[in-house]
Amino acid sequence: MAMGTLFLCPTPLGNLGDMTPRALDALRGANTVLAEDTRVTGKLLAAFDIKAHLERMDEQMLSRKVDQIVDRLVAGETMAFCSDAGMPGVSDPGSRLVAAARSAGVSVCVLPGATATATAYVASGFSCPRFYFGGFFPRKATAATHLLESVASLDAVLLFYESPHRLVAALKRIASVYPHRRVAVCRELTKIHEEVQVGYSGEIADLFAHRAKKEPIKGEIVIVIDAPSADEAADRCKDAASSAAARAVELVMNERHSCKDAATALQHEFGLSRNAAYEIAQQARSSGNFPKITSDDHE
Numbered sequence: 001m002a003m004g005t006l007f008l009c010p011t012p013l014g015n016l017g018d019m020t021p022r023a024l025d026a027l028r029g030a031n032t033v034l035a036e037d038t039r040v041t042g043k044l045l046a047a048f049d050i051k052a053h054l055e056r057m058d059e060q061m062l063s064r065k066v067d068q069i070v071d072r073l074v075a076g077e078t079m080a081f082c083s084d085a086g087m088p089g090v091s092d093p094g095s096r097l098v099a100a101a102r103s104a105g106v107s108v109c110v111l112p113g114a115t116a117t118a119t120a121y122v123a124s125g126f127s128c129p130r131f132y133f134g135g136f137f138p139r140k141a142t143a144a145t146h147l148l149e150s151v152a153s154l155d156a157v158l159l160f161y162e163s164p165h166r167l168v169a170a171l172k173r174i175a176s177v178y179p180h181r182r183v184a185v186c187r188e189l190t191k192i193h194e195e196v197q198v199g200y201s202g203e204i205a206d207l208f209a210h211r212a213k214k215e216p217i218k219g220e221i222v223i224v225i226d227a228p229s230a231d232e233a234a235d236r237c238k239d240a241a242s243s244a245a246a247r248a249v250e251l252v253m254n255e256r257h258s259c260k261d262a263a264t265a266l267q268h269e270f271g272l273s274r275n276a277a278y279e280i281a282q283q284a285r286s287s288g289n290f291p292k293i294t295s296d297d298h299e
Contacts, residue, residue, distance in 0.1 A: 004031070004078040006101045008094060010087045010113030013220070014191035016047055018114045024048055026111060030080035034069070036093055040084045057081065059093040066100050073106045085220070087115040091135045091161055116189055117159050120222035123196045124184035128227035130156035137162055137170055144170070148177040158225040164217040171205035174225060182226040188219040201225075 007026040012018040027033055027050050034057035035041035045052055057065070073079060081088050081097060088094030101108050117133050132151055137144040137160055151158060162170045167185070174183060184198045185208065197204060208217060263278040 001076045003106050004073045004076050005107045005109055006073055006097065007078070007080040008088045008098065008108070008110045009080050009082050010111060010115065011041070011044055011082050011085055013085050013114050013116055013119070013189050016044075018190060019044075019048065020111065020113050023111050023113055024050070026080045026109070027052060027082075029078065031077045032072075032079045034079055034081040034097075036083045036088075041082045044082070052080075057093065057097075059096075062093055062096050066096055069097060070100045070104045070106065073101055074104055085114070085116075087113065090115055090117060090133075114190070116161070116186075116220065116222050119189050120184070120186040120224050121157060121159060123186050123189070124157070124198060124224040124226075126157045126182065126184070126224060126226045128155070128157045130154075130227070132156045132158050134158065134160045136160070137166070139166075141169070141173065145173055145177065148174065152177065152228070155227055157227050160223045160225075162221050162223055164219060164221060167217055167221055167223075168205070168209045168212050170223065171201070171208055174223070175201040175205040178225060181228065184224040184226075186222040186224065187217075189222070191219070193219065195219075 007030065009023040009026050010020070011023070027045065027048075030052060033041065033045070033052045033054050035054055036056075036058050038054045038056045042054060045054070057069070062069075069079070081094055083089075083092035083094065086092065089098060098108055098110075117131075121131055132154055134147060134151070138147060160170075164187075171183070171185070174181075178201050181201055182198060183201045183204045184196060185204055187193075187195045187197075197207060199207070211217065260278070260281075263281045
């Protein structure tokens with residue numbers, strides 16, 4: 001018997017008109033529809049008069065039953081997988097099942113369709129051709145701040161999901177880490193009350209802080225942060241150069257590392273080229289002064 005096929009079906013973010021014909025065909029033809037939440041997917045199927053065998057398969061359930069699901073696919077069952085909204089596997093269950101199915105030789109068909117990340121990226125109007133998607137911010141403020149700082153040097157637009165009751169705190173954090181960047185808050189995309197607010201980080205933080213004092217903020221939210229300007233990138237490079245120089249003095253003068261070992265450490269810590277790192281270490285050994293390096297020294 002031939003193996004079945006696993007279809008990953010994107011579902012509308014909020015507008016039923018965004019459901020694609022291919023996704024509807026896959027749902028109609030599946031022996032079983034796996035759903036992040038059967039109540040949500042059940043309403044979707046009812047809207048299109050699709051009668052299907054539904055099984056709940058959220059992340060917790062997948063972790064326990066992924067092998068059983070793959071066995072059924074191998075035995076010839078065709079399945080469609082849906083998250084509550086958008087593309088399965090993008091900050092939603094799905095990737096674990098895809099990996100397991102492929103490992104077993106099962107055909108996996110990912111259907112294109114609605115996804116909040118791409119929609120918000122385009123809606124922001126930010127023109128950098130690269131983007132980084134960080135999913136939901138960590139719940140702890142220190143971890144969220146660390147995440148923002150760790151991606152600050154990326155020459156890319158940054159996208160994050162956030163819940164409405166944590167939005168103001170997240171925007172204030174972004175304004176603190178990225179005071180000179182533009183930010184877009186995309187709320188309720190594709191729905192009746194869709195909203196996209198774009199401005200500098202401090203302005204956007206103030207806007208939503210003021211609004212939250214009047215009424216609770218509601219809806220699904222994507223935060224988009226513009227890529228660094230040339231001036232910001234240059235400033236960050238100078239800061240990294242100063243830090244690398246100070247670290248070189250610490251390694252060579254205080255910790256008595258050889259120039260070679262110090263250079264290796266500088267490469268790993270600051271992303272310097274091997275030659276630049278070795279030159280900094282040599283300068284630190286010969287003078288003890290902070291050597292000057294330029295942005296060209298970074299790989």
